[in-house]
Amino acid sequence: MSIFGVLGFVLFGASVVAGSFSSPPAELYSALVAEKIRTTALVPPNPMQYPQYTDRTVGEWLYFSPDTWTTGFFPATLYAMYERAKYCHWEADNVSEWLTLGRQWGSAEIPLETNNTLQHDVGFVSYPFIAELEVDPGNQTAITAVNQFAADLAARFNPTVGCTRSWDTPNPVDFEVIMDNMMNLELFFVSEALTGNRTFVDMAISHANKTMQHHVRPDGSSFHVVEYNATSGDVIARFTAQGYSNSSTWSRGQAWGIYGFANSTAIDAPTVYMHTHIFDYLETSRHMASYFLAHLPDDGVVPWDFNAPLTPPRPADSSAAMVAANGLILLAQQEASLIPSNTTGYSYYIEAAVELLRANIELAWRPSWQSLLANGTVNNPEHNNLTGIVYGDYYFVKAGNELLNMNITAC
Numbered sequence: 001m002s003i004f005g006v007l008g009f010v011l012f013g014a015s016v017v018a019g020s021f022s023s024p025p026a027e028l029y030s031a032l033v034a035e036k037i038r039t040t041a042l043v044p045p046n047p048m049q050y051p052q053y054t055d056r057t058v059g060e061w062l063y064f065s066p067d068t069w070t071t072g073f074f075p076a077t078l079y080a081m082y083e084r085a086k087y088c089h090w091e092a093d094n095v096s097e098w099l100t101l102g103r104q105w106g107s108a109e110i111p112l113e114t115n116n117t118l119q120h121d122v123g124f125v126s127y128p129f130i131a132e133l134e135v136d137p138g139n140q141t142a143i144t145a146v147n148q149f150a151a152d153l154a155a156r157f158n159p160t161v162g163c164t165r166s167w168d169t170p171n172p173v174d175f176e177v178i179m180d181n182m183m184n185l186e187l188f189f190v191s192e193a194l195t196g197n198r199t200f201v202d203m204a205i206s207h208a209n210k211t212m213q214h215h216v217r218p219d220g221s222s223f224h225v226v227e228y229n230a231t232s233g234d235v236i237a238r239f240t241a242q243g244y245s246n247s248s249t250w251s252r253g254q255a256w257g258i259y260g261f262a263n264s265t266a267i268d269a270p271t272v273y274m275h276t277h278i279f280d281y282l283e284t285s286r287h288m289a290s291y292f293l294a295h296l297p298d299d300g301v302v303p304w305d306f307n308a309p310l311t312p313p314r315p316a317d318s319s320a321a322m323v324a325a326n327g328l329i330l331l332a333q334q335e336a337s338l339i340p341s342n343t344t345g346y347s348y349y350i351e352a353a354v355e356l357l358r359a360n361i362e363l364a365w366r367p368s369w370q371s372l373l374a375n376g377t378v379n380n381p382e383h384n385n386l387t388g389i390v391y392g393d394y395y396f397v398k399a400g401n402e403l404l405n406m407n408i409t410a411c
């Protein structure tokens, strides 16, 4: 195991950053990654269903109907492998096979445009279509899907509350917003870029503002759910759905926040006034990252909730680790994009991301399972812990790709 990684010269916007980092874990680029994903991809169920999580003992995928919040992740992973194939200069047929598989798996989601019960999760389900547009920006099917999903999300915006509604509730006055919803704002950014409709960006800014004010605690930790009064816009309650308690910090929610606020700094900023609150998003992402990193145990393994009791042993959540690693990489990129470039911040977050990947992949890498990783916790209050999870695997592949893209490592 080498102690020093490759020297990276990274160019973002106008700034050049150099640094040397610890080597990312070798599993990120193992031949098993492509082998396992391809094996799953070659046998799509008929009618189509999508892997979400595995059983707890042998790691076999459990499949769910297209109208489920997680179904975008497997096709998006196939597009990410297409990207990987290009970075790694794999053979041409192999490269095009990934794209074919991505398109094939994404196509059963097209009917969701006009018929779904996804609520705010249209954001996650749009990932394969957003990935398609990176390959073929003129693909009309993908353009229509993204814009239709964005319109669905926009229809969930309440101007009095200033947020898009995450979950529907029996009493419509109870307006519930979850931290996860920060991840769905990207759909607004992409649709605004396609249509020029600024309403999408205004909604995203408002949603991010409110989340910053009401979900994030002064110490940088976060509530999972904030319930607003849909009529007055007041906060009625703050609590948890998937975490340990109403006042705890659910690790995957914290990770969605690091990522979502770093991503929200990408909003195009035409005026000085806009720059001000975009800087607030950067600060919020930093603050949430700092809480996350400071509350890791000595072994670096991410617990499913930072406040869960230590006995009985608290299950890990490798998916929270993978989301947070991507959030830290994104945050590093934002630090590098500042003028002048924040090279200290850049190096700090890259190193933290690599260390987070190392500790959690060491725990969760399972060659014999169908998933890449084990030790994911879908929902501990519902006793669904210690499984493989499709979004854990997706963010594992994405982190590997980003480190290649940034020349921090090679295939």
Ligand SMILES: *[C@@H]1O[C@H](CO)[C@@H](O)[C@H](O)[C@H]1NC(C)=O
Binding pocket: 009, 010, 011, 012, 405, 406, 407
């Ligand atoms: C990474 O290296 C490639 C090839 O040298 C170069 O084209 C690319 O701009 C580099 N990317 C970054 C982010 O520095």
Ligand SMILES: *[C@@H]1O[C@H](CO)[C@@H](O)[C@H](O)[C@H]1NC(C)=O
Binding pocket: 103, 104, 106, 107, 128, 129, 132, 136, 139, 140, 141, 142
């Ligand atoms: C366009 O995108 C859709 C949805 O992502 C995909 O199913 C289809 O295969 C793509 N079409 C072409 C011609 O590439």
Ligand SMILES: *[C@@H]1O[C@H](CO)[C@@H](O)[C@H](O)[C@H]1NC(C)=O
Binding pocket: 067, 115, 116
């Ligand atoms: C909508 O999708 C559901 C399956 O998720 C299906 O049962 C139903 O028939 C569809 N409705 C329409 C109008 O296509």
Ligand SMILES: *[C@@H]1O[C@H](CO)[C@@H](O)[C@H](O)[C@H]1NC(C)=O
Binding pocket: 150, 151, 154, 155, 197, 198, 199, 200
């Ligand atoms: C922009 O998007 C919003 C939200 O979907 C919609 O209500 C509005 O009609 C759109 N504006 C235009 C000019 O299409």
Ligand SMILES: *[C@@H]1O[C@H](CO)[C@@H](O)[C@H](O)[C@H]1NC(C)=O
Binding pocket: 173, 229, 230, 231, 232, 236
């Ligand atoms: C919500 O706000 C309305 C208007 O201020 C008020 O009448 C109602 O009692 C509030 N409901 C709750 C549950 O706070």
Ligand SMILES: *[C@@H]1O[C@H](CO)[C@@H](O)[C@H](O)[C@H]1NC(C)=O
Binding pocket: 237, 238, 239, 240, 246
């Ligand atoms: C958590 O908050 C919810 C919503 O306010 C409340 O119904 C529940 O009783 C709270 N749980 C505890 C243990 O305080």
Ligand SMILES: *[C@@H]1O[C@H](CO)[C@@H](O)[C@H](O)[C@H]1NC(C)=O
Binding pocket: 186, 262, 263, 264, 265, 266, 330, 333
């Ligand atoms: C936000 O995320 C998307 C995809 O994950 C990416 O295309 C976009 O560049 C991100 N924004 C920033 C600031 O990196």
Ligand SMILES: *[C@@H]1O[C@H](CO)[C@@H](O)[C@H](O)[C@H]1NC(C)=O
Binding pocket: 202, 205, 206, 209, 276, 277, 280
């Ligand atoms: C967002 O918050 C900033 C302060 O951080 C404020 O200046 C701006 O008006 C807010 N925008 C919206 C749409 O709420």
Ligand SMILES: *[C@@H]1O[C@H](CO)[C@@H](O)[C@H](O)[C@H]1NC(C)=O
Binding pocket: 056, 301, 314, 315, 316, 317, 363, 374, 375, 386
């Ligand atoms: C990781 O998962 C294995 C089973 O796959 C389990 O035995 C172990 O306790 C888990 N460790 C943590 C920290 O969750």
Ligand SMILES: *[C@@H]1O[C@H](CO)[C@@H](O)[C@H](O)[C@H]1NC(C)=O
Binding pocket: 286, 335, 342, 344, 345, 346, 348
């Ligand atoms: C650089 O990033 C670090 C980590 O986020 C932060 O503490 C520091 O204030 C940043 N420096 C500047 C000049 O923005």
Ligand SMILES: *[C@@H]1O[C@H](CO)[C@@H](O)[C@H](O)[C@H]1NC(C)=O
Binding pocket: 312, 313, 314, 315, 380, 383, 384, 385
């Ligand atoms: C993990 O899930 C199992 C059931 O699948 C449950 O019995 C156990 O209590 C959970 N672990 C913890 C520490 O909550």
